[in-house]
Amino acid sequence: LHEVLDATAAWYRQGVPFALVHVVRVFGSAPRLPGVAMAVAASGEVVGSVSGGCIEGAVYEECLQVLENQQSVSRTYGVTDDDAFAVGLTCGGDIDVFIEPVDHERHPRFLDVVTAVQDGEPVAVATVVRGDSIGAHAIVTAAAATGESALVDVARSMLRRGTTGLAGGDDVFVETFTAPARLIVFGATDFARALVSAAKLLGYHVTVCDARPVFATRTRFPDADEVVVDQPYRYMEGTKVDSRTVLCVLTHDPKFDVPLLQVALRSPVGYVGALGSRRTHDDRLARLREAGLSDDEIARLRSPIGLDLGASTPEETAISILAEVIAAGRDASGQPLANTSGPIHS
């Protein structure tokens, strides 16, 4: 992804026109998600790929055509089951792409997008992929928006949800670039180790924080993105969090977790859970009340952390915690899907 944006930003700065390929939709169980996938410069240079397979040839030819005609196009590439492996699609199916010619005139704010992505600023780009205004753009960040107002609205709503895909009756493709959500584990324990590994599978940017330098080491947490030695409450006061941030308090020690929770429960994070027995939990609630937290603030705390799975090992506990994190974000029941009747996906 960044590979394509980095290369195209350089072309853009040098005044080299290029064709930008977005995968807008995939049918079947495909090996890639929608988004910017590939680009072809007027010089013929290519960066990225659509499928890792023989679709690339056809897409490449189409890109040259787009550059020649200076006309955006939407194309569908069908893949039969027999060909599926050859093109890198796991189950066959179709892949929809949108190809647009990009230069300073057609996409004057292209570098705003690249800069936001490179700075880790959330940004959404809405592109009209069908109809009269094909090729029109809207760009939305937390601070600014450019483009036609209906298009800006669509981009803004997708940005809020952090999703990429077709919208507006499939006429608009919105691509959202957000930094991975953070998961911060307080307490450099063995339970933390299992949680870090499982959280990485879910794509979180994972930080482990503990006041004790001998425990909070990179050697003990090779999978973590960051290992921080600091008082948990002090780290929490200074670090950047948002509504997608997940806090897991595994310290097991009121000396650390009460001051930390005082900060955490008044922060904008999406999830705060704390490990502990039911006795620890009761004691913790009493201390938080004593410390002056309101009932509403205390009600945000998920304690004891996790879904009731009967988990006992650190690894099972990690699954129980992440299952609660996922369900909490979608207001899902935690019941077996076999016993429920609602939608399976959020």
Added chain:
Amino acid sequence: LHEVLDATAAWYRQGVPFALVHVVRVFGSAPRLPGVAMAVAASGEVVGSVSGGCIEGAVYEECLQVLENQQSVSRTYGVTDDDAFAVGLTCGGDIDVFIEPVDHERHPRFLDVVTAVQDGEPVAVATVVRGDSIGAHAIVTAAAATGESALVDVARSMLRRGTTGLAGGDDVFVETFTAPARLIVFGATDFARALVSAAKLLGYHVTVCDARPVFATRTRFPDADEVVVDQPYRYMEGTKVDSRTVLCVLTHDPKFDVPLLQVALRSPVGYVGALGSRRTHDDRLARLREAGLSDDEIARLRSPIGLDLGASTPEETAISILAEVIAAGRDASGQPLANTSGPIHS
């Protein structure tokens, strides 16, 4: 573990007496589970470790004493918080060990245990760690049992649950050796890939099976223990499963999953789940009834697979499936622990 058993089996065969160290209990959040941890031969040679830290020195001296006195001992090593890191315990606490002298006379069936472990046969060893019969053993496998009958009963009940720990009022330490439980994923899809990685974190022996050779490849599933190209129903007919085995049917295709489920739902496995939309699910049930499965057999099927977490990505779906697998084995509710009042651990 095997490192210690392998070394001690060699000593035993050569007639070299040795002291065998079992960690029987750990207080605090410790870095190791109970079990055979270390051994010291009469020659002074050491294999294994108890804590990876400075407890080792004291345990080593105790082992030499045990060999000299030919007398088993139980010892507790206390670790203050300040020393905790030095001895490799993450939160301080105590560690209980049992050290016994082993030779042909005192432990005539020691090699039966090693052979069972090496062959992947489940086996439990009960050892009296306190009181008059200190040092007495019982050994239980699926096929045979030796030892005093009350001791055999304790070992058998721990073997059935696959657990290791103190029993019989803390006078008996039972160590259970079982091969990792199997998790078999049918359908070599992207959902399977995420499930394989997460299941490995939980310690499963993971097999991926798919009839299509281009999908069921080691390259696509580097984390799997086995990747098998075969018709799912035929593989299921021939492979060895038991009550701990987990089957996840992700094929999404009635051509494969109905014949497979006919075999699976009549097998002794502990869990059978199948992925699919609610429409796929209804269609699947109809086909299974048509194929002659009884209501009881069909009731074993968890479909749609997983807990209701609102999961959408392959990784989230993997967590939802494993959360159901864990909860199913413990009859747990799947509710947030914050809303329940029962025990947290199974």
